[in-house]
Amino acid sequence: MITTMAASCSLVCCEEERDSDKAVIVRFSNGNVQNAEQLGFTMYKNADETNPRKKSRRIMAAESDRLSYVGNNFGAESLKCNNLCKYYVGVLNKETMQMEVHCAELFNMQPVIPGEIEEYAKTQDPTQTYRDKVDSLIEAFGTNKQKRALSSRRLNQVGSDTLHQAVAKAANTVIDQKGLEALQQEVAETEAQGDLAFHLPPCNAGADRPEDVYLFDDFLSPVEFASLEQAGTKMASLTPEELKKLRDDGGCLSVVKHLENLPSVGEARDKISRCAFYLSLLLNLARQRSITRKFGQEEGCPRNIQSKLFRTFTVESFNSGRVQNVVSSSMRSKLAAYSLALLLHMSHMTCDITLLHRDLAITEARMIDVAKSMGLTLIKLPRVKAEEDGVRDTTRQAALVLPLVKYEQSMERRKRKKLH
Structure with a gap:
């Protein structure tokens, strides 16, 4: 049959269709229809066109001399196969002998017996x-x-x-x-502080080596790390002039610092360059409020890395009839923790948290809270001018030393919370 059709007509694929333009395939739960021409079909759509979860809802009604039938694509009685498969139907134009292929949706038509629903509604x-x-x-x-x-x-x-x-x-x-805005801000800050423990990277506190406390594979799996090969090569090939321009334009100083001190050759150079690209994505994401689907595309971000960022570090928010990905206050804390753990692997288990908190656009006190929650040892360096780093001084570092440090919560902070 397929060979005969190919010899007598040609297939034409239609352009991408909206949900309202899909072809409809119906099946009747109580038997087969002998005379389909005698049925009158009517399609109803949801009036809420702005809600993405409701605008695709449809109700199909069919009228005959004896019974009425109703089917819908939502609710418990809808067919689940519409979400698992895509269906297509071909319409043959006998004049041009071209078959147009359209997207289709299935409806399960069930009979409606007059009076039964009304009587049940009265009793219930x-x-x-x-x-x-x-x-x-x-x-x-x-x-x-x-x-x-x-x-x-x-x-x-x-x-x-x-x-x-x-x-x-x-x-x-x-x-x-x-005032409502002041209260909302206080609630957001309190929730971000209270939920910090839930947004830390996976920790193996009983590990024998510092490298095994926060495993590198928990941040970048082998597949994800391999997909960053091209982006890492691009980062490693930046010239000193390009790095200086990146620094002057307000780029991420933590990334620039590692690119300026890349190993000359070998596996270490490749690893640091790939991690530097991924770190730049984390830091840029922390500075955003709402994220579009084009995030990272100009920098050459692979699709699987982009999906990982959206899935791990953003939350979905409904705004003006659209679903948006938003970086909430708690997600910024999570970005800070994951960026800090990644920098530990890039810098022999030490990290300059003064540079990092500026790149993340968060306060130093918040960055210190994240480091303490991860059990890191804080080191306060003497005030030394470091103009080559683009800042006046570097005062604090965090180091992963075994065993991990357990910090006690400050009594003053608990008293302030009670007063509020």
């Missing part, structure tokens, strides 16, 4: 929960003990509602006094 209150139904049964058929327990629980519920109303009233008073 859609606002009634499972607990409400059980309480109704207890009121009608329960024992005296069950009825007393029900009455006591309802009295407690009234008291709980009164408490919630008092709390809501107090919260509104605080919002009016301090």
Whole structure:
């Protein structure tokens, strides 16, 4: 059949179609239709065109002399195969003998019996929960003990509602006094500090070597590291003039410092150059607010690395009918921790956190908190001018020394939190 079709007609692939332009394939759950021409089909779409999760919802209705049929592509009764496979249907133009191939979507049509849904809706209150139904049964058929327990629980519920109303009233008073934006900022900072432990890289505190505490493969798998070969070669080939221009233009000083001190040849040079490219992506990501799908493409970022960055260091936010990837406050702390751990592998288990916190555009106190949470040893260097680094002085370094340091939380910080 395929050979005959190829000899008599040609295939034409249509351009990319929207969801509303897809062809429709229907199947009937209660049997086969003998006269499809006698059925009247109507397609309904969701009115919310801005919500990406609702704009593709469709309802297909079919009318016949005896029954009505309804099918949809969402909800529990929809076909799951639409999410797992792509279907195509060919339409043959008999005049040109060209077959156009269109995207298709399947609908499972089920009969609707008149009066059945209305009668069921009358007997069932859609606002009634499972607990409400059980309480109704207890009121009608329960024992005296069950009825007393029900009455006591309802009295407690009234008291709980009164408490919630008092709390809501107090919260509104605080919002009016301090302002909503100030409160949101305080909540964001508190959550970022409290959730810092959840955003640290995987740690093996019982390792025998410093290199095994934060494994390199946890930051870049062998496949991801291999995909950075071309980008690393480009970073290693930068001339001193290009590095100076990158420094003068406000580039990441931590990256420039390592590129200026690359090993001459060998495996170490290749590793440092690839890590420098990946580190530059982390630092640039930390300075962003919302991320587009073009992030890193101009620098030659591989697709698997871009997907890793979006998956690991951003959160999805719904804004103006679109899903955006946003770098939240907690994600900035996570970027700081992963950048610090990567720099440890690049610099013999030491890192200049003064340069790093400036590249990340976070405060030095926040950077120190991240280093302490990772169990690193903090070293305060004497004030020495280092004009070649582009800063006045370098005062702090972090080193990974076994055993890891366990820092105690400051009492003053706990008192301040209580006062707030």
